[in-house]
Amino acid sequence: MENWILRFVKGMFIGSGFILPGVSGGALAAVFGIYEQIITFLAHITKDFKKNVLFFIPVGLGGITGVYVLSFAVSFLLGTYETYILWMFVGCILGTIPALWEQAGKKGRNSKHIVILAITFVISLVFLFYGEALFGGGVPQNFGTWMLAGALIGLGIIVPGLSPSNFLVYMGMYKSMADGINSMDMMVLIPLGLGGLACVLLLAKLMDYIFSKAYAGLFHFILGVVFASTVMIIPRNFNYLSAGTIICILMCAAGTALGYWMSMLEKKYKPED
Numbered sequence: 215m216e217n218w219i220l221r222f223v224k225g226m227f228i229g230s231g232f233i234l235p236g237v238s239g240g241a242l243a244a245v246f247g248i249y250e251q252i253i254t255f256l257a258h259i260t261k262d263f264k265k266n267v268l269f270f271i272p273v274g275l276g277g278i279t280g281v282y283v284l285s286f287a288v289s290f291l292l293g294t295y296e297t298y299i300l301w302m303f304v305g306c307i308l309g310t311i312p313a314l315w316e317q318a319g320k321k322g323r324n325s326k327h328i329v330i331l332a333i334t335f336v337i338s339l340v341f342l343f344y345g346e347a348l349f350g351g352g353v354p355q356n357f358g359t360w361m362l363a364g365a366l367i368g369l370g371i372i373v374p375g376l377s378p379s380n381f382l383v384y385m386g387m388y389k390s391m392a393d394g395i396n397s398m399d400m401m402v403l404i405p406l407g408l409g410g411l412a413c414v415l416l417l418a419k420l421m422d423y424i425f426s427k428a429y430a431g432l433f434h435f436i437l438g439v440v441f442a443s444t445v446m447i448i449p450r451n452f453n454y455l456s457a458g459t460i461i462c463i464l465m466c467a468a469g470t471a472l473g474y475w476m477s478m479l480e481k482k483y484k485p486e487d
Contacts, residue, residue: 225276257422285395305469313477318433334438364409
């Protein structure tokens with residue numbers, strides 16, 4: 215039961231990556247130790263089908279719960295306490311980085327992998343920094359563009375560190391997506407689901423192949439994107455000479471403790487158990 219609850223909670227965190235700007239569901243899946251399992255399952259969906267379905271049921275339920283609950287809370291919390299909430303998420307990612315670093319090096323690490331990490335970090339920072347200019351709002355909202363939005367969300371699973379919500383904000387579709395989830399608008403949910411499913415099924419085999427050929431290189435690439443994403447969500451329009459800085463530090467510390475606790479639970483309850 216503890217293992218089931220742990221996977222449900224992980225699913226909620228991963229689900230948050232599909233609705234919170236700056237947070238990646240794929241990266242959270244990686245730091246919680248189930249990204250590789252997700253990709254392997256999707257790439258070979260008939261292999262150990264029953265075992266995998268039973269394993270991912272609580273993850274899926276948690277993800278759906280996380281998305282639905284946060285769709286109500288995200289506008290209020292980010293609108294009212296944006297800086298403090300973002301610092302908590304920065305802390306959550308910082309707390310899980312040691313586990314991700316260990317996972318990236320479990321099949322070896324050398325100078326080439328450090329170079330991959332550094333180059334990925336720089337390129338990702340540049341891409342994220344200029345992303346708003348590339349995807350600035352005004353995209354018409356129809357069945358086709360909602361399928362595109364769903365594909366971006368699916369890409370957030372396949373490419374750890376990619377935050378699909380960032381792009382939806384840039385495209386001017388983020389608030390409408392949250393409202394559509396809140397109201398269970400099928401004209402939003404159906405194309406979102408179809409786009410996400412198509413993207414995941416088409417790209418899962420590719421990622422599985424890269425894992426089999428270049429595990430360490432791929433995970434150090436993931437680390438570079440995660441580090442860049444973390445830097446980008448640090449609030450910059452805030453007066454850090456004010457008393458509010460203390461709250462930022464406390465929220466970051468709480469997030470770090472939570473992230474570290476989750477990664478320690480992962481070591482205790484392995485997926486094979």
